[in-house]
Amino acid sequence: MKTKNIIYYLSVFIVLIIVSCENNETILPKPRMYPRVTYPERSFSTFDTSICNFNFRFPNYSKIVKDSFIFEGEPIHPCWFDIEIKDLNATLHCSYYEITKKKNLSDLINDAFNIAGKHNIKANYRKETVISNKSGVKGILFDIEGPVASPVQFYLTDEKLHFFRASLYFNSKVNPDSTAHVLTFLKEDVDSLISSFQWKK
Numbered sequence: 176m177k178t179k180n181i182i183y184y185l186s187v188f189i190v191l192i193i194v195s196c197e198n199n200e201t202i203l204p205k206p207r208m209y210p211r212v213t214y215p216e217r218s219f220s221t222f223d224t225s226i227c228n229f230n231f232r233f234p235n236y237s238k239i240v241k242d243s244f245i246f247e248g249e250p251i252h253p254c255w256f257d258i259e260i261k262d263l264n265a266t267l268h269c270s271y272y273e274i275t276k277k278k279n280l281s282d283l284i285n286d287a288f289n290i291a292g293k294h295n296i297k298a299n300y301r302k303e304t305v306i307s308n309k310s311g312v313k314g315i316l317f318d319i320e321g322p323v324a325s326p327v328q329f330y331l332t333d334e335k336l337h338f339f340r341a342s343l344y345f346n347s348k349v350n351p352d353s354t355a356h357v358l359t360f361l362k363e364d365v366d367s368l369i370s371s372f373q374w375k376k
Contacts, residue, residue, distance in 0.1 A: 215262050217234060219235060224254075239258060267342070267343050270340050284332075302318040313332055316365075
């Protein structure tokens with residue numbers, strides 16, 4: 176009886192080994208999937224308010240929100256605002272400064288470079304592009320690659336009276352793989368803002 180049991184279990188064991196050897200497929204983990212993004216249709220409006228010394232074109236699927244939560248409830252200048260793009264979970268933070276002896280152009284430009292430089296620890300690469308649009312607006316565009324909080328920043332100036340700075344942020348943990356296509360889409364809006372930007376006379 177014992178011999179029959181041993182033969183039975185041995186036969187089952189051999190069959191299992193043969194079956195397992197026939198399946199040579201390597202089981203690989205499934206690639207990470209990201210939610211599908213539905214991009215809004217592009218159309219634009221003009222940002223033009225008496226509070227600010229400039230105007231520009233911005234996408235209709237975004238919303239202008241005045242900044243009111245800085246330095247005890249008041250921004251440094253009334254022309255500080257955000258361009259919220261809720262459909263794409265992003266915000267363009269915008270600030271404006273008058274160029275004065277106390278806050279001169281060199282200081283403002285240095286501040287812009289220092290703020291962009293804060294991302295160097297996580298950045299893989301930073302590209303700086305000189306801006307000069309048809310309205311005589313000048314500045315620098317910072318494209319920062321890698322898992323950084325703000326992948327696009329820029330400043331615009333007339334080099335005499337006005338200085339405008341903006342930074343694009345995603346309202347979630349940064350993952351360049353999942354945000355790459357959205358960032359490409361948003362960069363076109365940033366380019367549109369810059370090319371249409373002009374100072375009021």
